[in-house]
Amino acid sequence: MRSKVMLSMLVGSMFTLALATVAMADGGKYSPIVDAKSELCYPLTLTFKRPSGVLKTSFAPVSFSHGQHGNIACGTCHHMWDGKGKIEGCATEGCHDNLKERQEPTSYFRAFHDKNAENSCLGCHMKTNIARKEKGQKPLSVAPCSNNGCHVAQK
Numbered sequence: 386m387r388s389k390v391m392l393s394m395l396v397g398s399m400f401t402l403a404l405a406t407v408a409m410a411d412g413g414k415y416s417p418i419v420d421a422k423s424e425l426c427y428p429l430t431l432t433f434k435r436p437s438g439v440l441k442t443s444f445a446p447v448s449f450s451h452g453q454h455g456n457i458a459c460g461t462c463h464h465m466w467d468g469k470g471k472i473e474g475c476a477t478e479g480c481h482d483n484l485k486e487r488q489e490p491t492s493y494f495r496a497f498h499d500k501n502a503e504n505s506c507l508g509c510h511m512k513t514n515i516a517r518k519e520k521g522q523k524p525l526s527v528a529p530c531s532n533n534g535c536h537v538a539q540k
């Protein structure tokens with residue numbers, strides 16, 4: 386009995402291996418009808434590591450899920466992306482690289498907290514909440530800053 390189980394496991398794993406080899410032979414990443422010309426790789430979820438030198442805060446670090454924002458076009462947030470090349474981070478030189486101020490348009494802080502920008506976390510969540518309120522839906526948690534949907538207080 387035991388050897389039969391072993392044998393079927395062995396045959397099973399050989400079969401899987403054979404299938405995997407067939408898939409690998411063609412790059413193996415995509416289905417056979419896809420002839421990929423370029424590709425993009427991006428983090429599904431991430432936690433922000435604050436750049437060194439950025440203004441200090443006692444609020445908890447923020448996590449972000451691309452999946453939870455899947456209905457929003459990439460270019461809304463990645464507003465300098467040309468749609469072809471590499472997508473760069475917000476604090477890239479020449480972008481939101483002013484780490485010491487809060488209100489400058491180039492400030493790192495403002496990339497996420499500009500209440501009037503539709504592509505900052507806070508700006509979009511506040512705008513979303515107006516629409517949600519009208520529809521009687523639960524708002525996204527934006528306040529208090531020390532423990533909201535973004536800066537989730539750590540226990």
Ligand code: HEC
Pocket residue numbers: 425426427428431449451454457458459460461462463472473474475476
């Ligand atoms: C709601 C806003 C938002 C949307 C929509 C969005 N992203 Fe992002 N993405 C972010 C944020 C915030 C980061 C982290 C910022 C940073 O890296 O400084 C990030 C990081 C990335 C990175 C890593 C950049 C790096 O720093 O190396 C890639 C690649 C990326 N996103 C690709 C995409 C693609 C592709 C899409 C569309 C399918 C997309 N993003 C949609 C907000 C967004």
Ligand code: HEC
Pocket residue numbers: 447448449450453454457461462497503504505506507509510513524525526534535
């Ligand atoms: C352009 C609009 C937009 C931007 C920009 C945006 N969000 Fe959101 N975010 C949304 C919407 C809409 C939802 C609700 C998604 C759902 O319910 O399916 C959401 C949901 C969330 C949630 C889920 C928690 C909750 O309260 O329900 C978190 C956390 C979050 N966003 C963090 C961020 C962070 C951090 C950033 C900036 C780096 C960001 N978002 C930028 C529109 C946005």
